Amino acid sequence: MHNLIIWLNNLLRGNRKKKFAPADVLVMFSHCLQNSDCPQKIIKDLAECKRCGKCVVKDVLELSERYKVQCSVASGGQMALAKCTSGTVKAIVAIACEKELSAGIKGIYPKPVIAVPNTRPYGPCKDCLVDIGELEKSVRDMVGDAV
Numbered sequence: 001m002h003n004l005i006i007w008l009n010n011l012l013r014g015n016r017k018k019k020f021a022p023a024d025v026l027v028m029f030s031h032c033l034q035n036s037d038c039p040q041k042i043i044k045d046l047a048e049c050k051r052c053g054k055c056v057v058k059d060v061l062e063l064s065e066r067y068k069v070q071c072s073v074a075s076g077g078q079m080a081l082a083k084c085t086s087g088t089v090k091a092i093v094a095i096a097c098e099k100e101l102s103a104g105i106k107g108i109y110p111k112p113v114i115a116v117p118n119t120r121p122y123g124p125c126k127d128c129l130v131d132i133g134e135l136e137k138s139v140r141d142m143v144g145d146a147v
């Protein structure tokens with residue numbers, strides 16, 4: 001069911017031509033992308049990331065900077081929802097597991113969301129990964145040729 005909601009949401013978003021200013025777009029990712037041995041308190045402040053490359057957080061931050069979009073991390077669904085419903089955010093590219101994404105799509109509606117499911121080679125909520133190419137394509141779908 002979660003996969004169906006994500007597939008339908010992304011299909012509908014893909015058919016819409018509306019683009020957003022990069023500053024209005026938020027890349028939101030779940031905390032489980034951070035390397036589980038990393039001591040940096042990125043939940044408190046993303047600038048805490050030393051960009052050592054041991055996890056994909058470095059890539060997500062660099063991509064967000066390159067496209068000049070907002071970037072934020074959340075430790076759970078409620079925190080993510082609070083950030084996504086902020087008035088400074090008009091569109092979201094969200095990275096999380098399918099369950100969190102489908103709940104987020106419903107919670108954030110009618111704000112547009114592109115959902116990018118993470119992958120979990122080490123099991124749920126631990127050292128998760130994301131396809132950076134897919135993330136970049138999703139950001140480009142939101143900002144168009146603005147960058």
Ligand code: SF4
Nearest residue numbers: 038049050052053055
């Ligand atoms: S890139 Fe390095 S410093 Fe940044 S969150 Fe990942 S492990 Fe920590």
